Amino acid sequence: xxxxxxxxxxxxxxxxxxxxxxxxxxxxxxxxxxxxxxxxxxxxxxxxxxxxxxxxxxxxxxxxxxxxxxxxxxxxxxxxxxxxxxxxxxxxxxxxxxxxxxxxxxxxxxxxxxxxxxxxxxxxxxxxxxxxxxxxxxxxxxxxxxxxxxxxxxxxxxxxxxxxxxxxxxxxxxxxxxxxxxxxxxxxxxxxxxxxxxxxxxxxxxxxxxxxxxxxxxxxxxxxxxxxxxxxxxxxxxxxxxxxxxxxxxxxxxxxxxxxxxxxxxxxxxx
Numbered sequence: 594x595x596x597x598x599x600x601x602x603x604x605x606x607x608x609x610x611x612x613x614x615x616x617x618x619x620x621x622x623x624x625x626x627x628x629x630x631x632x633x634x635x636x637x638x639x640x641x642x643x644x645x646x647x648x649x650x651x652x653x654x655x656x657x658x659x660x661x662x663x664x665x666x667x668x669x670x671x672x673x674x675x676x677x678x679x680x681x682x683x684x685x686x687x688x689x690x691x692x693x694x695x696x697x698x699x700x701x702x703x704x705x706x707x708x709x710x711x712x713x714x715x716x717x718x719x720x721x722x723x724x725x726x727x728x729x730x731x732x733x734x735x736x737x738x739x740x741x742x743x744x745x746x747x748x749x750x751x752x753x754x755x756x757x758x759x760x761x762x763x764x765x766x767x768x769x770x771x772x773x774x775x776x777x778x779x780x781x782x783x784x785x786x787x788x789x790x791x792x793x794x795x796x797x798x799x800x801x802x803x804x805x806x807x808x809x810x811x812x813x814x815x816x817x818x819x820x821x822x823x824x825x826x827x828x829x830x831x832x833x834x835x836x837x838x839x840x841x842x843x844x845x846x847x848x849x850x851x852x853x854x855x856x857x858x859x860x861x862x863x864x
Contacts, residue, residue, distance in 0.1 A: 597656055597657075597660035597661075597663055597664055598663070598664055598667065600655075600656070601647060601651055601656065601664055602647075604646065604647040604650045604651065604655075605643045605644060605646070605647040606643075608642065608643040608646040608647065609639070609643055612639060612642065612643070612714070615711075615714070616714045616715075618639065621635055621639070621714075621717065622635060622636070627756075627757055627758050627759075628758065628759055629758045629759060629760055629761065629764060630720050630721055630736075630758075630759045630760055630761025630762070630763070630764065630789075631719060631720060631759070631761075633682065633685065633686070633721050633761065633763055633764065634717070634718040634719065634720050634721045634723065634724050634761070635717050635718065636686045636690075637685060637686040637689060637690030637693060637718070637721070637724045638690065638693070638694070638713060638714070638717050638718055638724075639686070639690075640686035640687050640690045640691075641686065641687070641689075641690025641691045641692075641693050641694035641695075641724075642690075642694050642710055642713075642714075644687050644690065644691045644694070645691055645694040645695060645698065645702060645705055645710075646705075648691075648702055649702060649703060649704075649705055651664075652702070652703055653703070676771060677767075677770065677771045678764075678767045678768055678770070678771035681767040681770070681771075682763070682764065682767055685721075685763055685767075689721075689724055689725060689763070690724065693718070693724045693725075693730065694710065696727055696730070697709055697710055697713050697730070698710050718730060719733075719735060719736055720736045720761055720762070721761045721762050721763035721764070722734070722736070722761065722762045722786055724763070725762060725763065726784075736759070736761075736787065736788040737787035737788030737808040738788060739759075739788045739789055739790040739806050739807070739808050740790060740806070740863060741757040741790045741791075741792050742757075742790070742791070742792045742804035742805075742806060742857075742860040742861045742863070743792070743860055744792040744793070744794040744802060744803075744804045744857060744860045745794045746860070747804075747856045747857070747859055747860035747864075748794060748796060748802060748853065748856050748857070748860075749856075751796055751797040752794050752795070752796040752797075752802075753794060753795055753796075754792050754793070754794050755793055755794060755795050756792070756793045757790065757791065757792045757793075758790075758791060759788070759789055759790055759791075760789055760791065761786065761789070762783045762784065762786040763783075765782075765783040765786065765789075765818075766779045766780050766782070766783035767779075769782055769783065769821060769822075769825065772825040772828060772829070773825050773828055774821065774824070774825060778821065779821075781817060781821075782817055782818045782821035782822070783818070784814065785809050785810045785811060785813075785814025785815075785817070785818070786807070786809065786810075786814075786818075787807075787808040787809050787810045787841070788807070788808045789805065789806065789807040789808065790805075790806055791803060791804065791805035791806070792804050792805075792860070796853075799849070800848075800849045800850065800853065801831075801847075801848065801849045802846065802847065802848040802849070802853045802856075802857045803845075803846065803847040803848070803857065804844070804845075804846055804857045804858070804860040804861035805844070805845040805846070805847075805861060806838070806842065806843075806844050806845075806861045806862075806863075807842060807843045807844075807845070808841060808842050809841045809842065809843070810841070811841060812840040812841050814841075815837065815840070815841045815842060815843055816837070818843060819835055819836075819837055819843045822835050822843070822845060823835050829847070831847055831848065831849055832846075832847070832848045832849070832850060832851045832853070832854055833845070833846070833847055833854075834846045834854045834857075834858055836858060838861075838862060844858055844861035844862055845861065846858045846861060
């Protein structure tokens, strides 16, 4: 007695119950508070699998062509007024996650290889780079470890490090687009990501600073990102500095005043 859309949605949500029973969704996502990139990658596995399961169920004959057409004609929710980067991050686990799950399960959404998907849950993706790029997943290219900048220590008395995390390729691309780049250019600038780590610090009288160190797979890809970030730096409502570090690293500092940029960059360099 429930609608086709409700049954379609139920197939997705019931898959989450099965995932939890088989693999434990809580433990899969524990300890990721300072790992935004890996958290998004694992969420993409979870939602991509559930979306693939939902579609495979619906297209197997569980829903009639008329019911499928009815679902396809539903107007998407209005996202006006919501920042574009947030919409992109909400969509990523369902769209790119579905592409990844389809790849992992053999490429046929009508007849997925669920054993292969089970194996992925036993050894989840380490980064959104692995979710976005088939070759990075197949080779299981590991992220490059980058030390978190010790920002408060570089800024002195009254400062406190309030957050440290890794952003990763997907969030970097979304952020560049939100800051004014065309999506293809943002994707190109974020591709070749190897690893990153940023720290945000809060200081006296509302002062703030951010130090962000990024490692890239090649000097050319580091240059592409650095040039892209420099192109949007002037649009940001605070002081920004961008510099190359060696051949394949970039250090970025944000701060509430120009005077804070030098120590923030030093922290990003690990000095």
